[in-house]
Amino acid sequence: MVEHMALGAFLQGFGHHQAGWRDPSTDPGSELTLEHYQRIAQTAERGQFDLVFLADVAGWRDWNRDTIQHLSRTAIFEPITLLSALAVSTRNIGLIATASTSYYEPFTVARMFNSIDRLSGGRAGWNLVTSTTEAEAQNFSREHQIPHAERYARASEFADVVRGLWDCWAADAVLVDKESGNYLNPGRVRELNHKGPYFQVRGPMNMARAVQGTPLIVQAGSSGAGMDLAARTADLVFTAQPTLESGQAFYADLKGRLPAHGRAPDSLRILPGLVAIIGSTEAEAQAKAASLEQLVHHRVGIGQLRDLLGVDLTDHDPDGPLPEIPETEGGKSRRQILIDMAKRDNLSIRQLYQKTAAARGFLAVTGTPEQVADAMELWFRNGAADGFNLMPPVMSRDLDDFVDHVVPVLQKRGLMRTEYTGATLRENLGLAKPASVYDPAG
Ligand SMILES: Cc1cc2nc3c(=O)[nH]c(=O)nc-3n(C[C@H](O)[C@H](O)[C@H](O)COP(=O)(O)O)c2cc1C
Numbered sequence: 415m416v417e418h419m420a421l422g423a424f425l426q427g428f429g430h431h432q433a434g435w436r437d438p439s440t441d442p443g444s445e446l447t448l449e450h451y452q453r454i455a456q457t458a459e460r461g462q463f464d465l466v467f468l469a470d471v472a473g474w475r476d477w478n479r480d481t482i483q484h485l486s487r488t489a490i491f492e493p494i495t496l497l498s499a500l501a502v503s504t505r506n507i508g509l510i511a512t513a514s515t516s517y518y519e520p521f522t523v524a525r526m527f528n529s530i531d532r533l534s535g536g537r538a539g540w541n542l543v544t545s546t547t548e549a550e551a552q553n554f555s556r557e558h559q560i561p562h563a564e565r566y567a568r569a570s571e572f573a574d575v576v577r578g579l580w581d582c583w584a585a586d587a588v589l590v591d592k593e594s595g596n597y598l599n600p601g602r603v604r605e606l607n608h609k610g611p612y613f614q615v616r617g618p619m620n621m622a623r624a625v626q627g628t629p630l631i632v633q634a635g636s637s638g639a640g641m642d643l644a645a646r647t648a649d650l651v652f653t654a655q656p657t658l659e660s661g662q663a664f665y666a667d668l669k670g671r672l673p674a675h676g677r678a679p680d681s682l683r684i685l686p687g688l689v690a691i692i693g694s695t696e697a698e699a700q701a702k703a704a705s706l707e708q709l710v711h712h713r714v715g716i717g718q719l720r721d722l723l724g725v726d727l728t729d730h731d732p733d734g735p736l737p738e739i740p741e742t743e744g745g746k747s748r749r750q751i752l753i754d755m756a757k758r759d760n761l762s763i764r765q766l767y768q769k770t771a772a773a774r775g776f777l778a779v780t781g782t783p784e785q786v787a788d789a790m791e792l793w794f795r796n797g798a799a800d801g802f803n804l805m806p807p808v809m810s811r812d813l814d815d816f817v818d819h820v821v822p823v824l825q826k827r828g829l830m831r832t833e834y835t836g837a838t839l840r841e842n843l844g845l846a847k848p849a850s851v852y853d854p855a856g
Pocket residue numbers: 468469470471512541542543544545546562633634635636637638639640641652653654687744745746747748803
């Protein structure tokens with residue numbers, strides 16, 4: 415087992431709760447400024463987090479005009495643009511952003527993250543997603559999404575091309591030998607010459623090998639196809655797991671798929687999302703959670719369920735039970751988590767969206783700093799997590815609370831470092847430098 419927990423800060427405007435932006439602590443307008451994100455990334459760095467993470471949906475996830483007017487996430491920065499700004503605002507923290515294999519070309523993705531890795535001194539990671547919304551398909555010249563199985567076939571080849579491009583240059587390819595006039599050693603740079611069903615890419619990459627060997631590959635798919643792709647190609651996996659048991663099952667399942675790809679268990683870190691609402695007493699934390707639930711607009715609740723379940727429940731009685739939900743071509747894993755939760759706790763449609771507005775199927779803890787640390791330690795020590803991807807419900811309030819009150823408890827328990835020890839994201843996470851064609855030992 416890894417000695418320290420890995421910790422990510424999942425940045426999202428005014429926070430992860432659907433109604434977080436309506437909390438009295440937020441400063442309207444600031445979410446559209448660089449300063450807001452700089453402050454948050456710097457707070458995470460002060461808290462010794464390994465990384466900040468920027469998710470992305472390239473369009474309005476919910477294009478229903480009734481709903482969209484109530485959501486703050488209608489305005490989100492293009493993540494790689496924001497990531498490069500954060501690279502110069504921080505020194506140690508890892509920088510992860512999302513790019514979709516359904517709508518990008520592999521050369522573009524390889525080049526962007528190779529560049530951010532160089533610019534940040536070895537701190538970049540790519541969150542590989544296949545995307546799950548029709549809205550995105552319609553922004554990229556398609557009527558509908560590519561079907562789930564084909565999305566993953568394309569993603570698998572996409573990941574191989576990106577890795578191949580990142581490997582085109584040996585670490586010692588750059589000579590800058592003024593005497594001989596050789597900028598590089600041509601024997602240490604190769605073309606890729608990839609020809610596959612989806613992509614034809616000659617290469618080489620037009621940038622030197624990344625500082626950390628290759629940028630990290632991060633994934634968050636939870637279907638069988640998603641987990642197989644992660645087992646083959648990912649360094650880090652984010653996941654939505656609501657209970658210790660589901661966390662342990664996912665962890666064992668994914669780590670169990672590694673040996674088939676010749677990989678050791680420690681070569682991939684699993685970070686479930688954690689939604690923590692913190693109070694100096696349990697009652698104070700509960701009151702914070704209750705006040706947020708009251709701020710969830712009904713139409714937003716319905717839109718949120720449409721996102722997660724793939725069906726529109728507008729015409730159903732909000733105080734009645736969840737109807738049967740058919741299979742869709744959207745994401746599969748969180749849909750099932752919600753269906754199970756509604757059945758188990760006998761929740762009405764309204765209760766389901768109120769209860770899931772903060773957590774949305776992720777681990778949620780409302781309590782004192784010690785209680786939050788207890789939950790994290792339980793998962794970490796019992797085969798459910800190598801760390802956590804923190805999803806503060808209200809930003810920056812709840813990230814500040816976590817850094818000021820939970821991090822010291824984790825440090826005191828020896829679960830978190832007290833200062834950065836590595837120069838790169840890989841080193842801080844304890845992940846080995848990847849092998850390359852020029853350096854098979856890594
Ligand atoms: C923490 C977390 C972050 C995610 N970030 C994104 C994202 O930025 N963009 C996206 O399209 N999907 C994102 N996803 C969704 C996954 O990439 C994946 O598409 C989804 O879990 C469905 O995968 P499946 O069909 O393999 O179950 C995220 C999921 C999790 C758990």
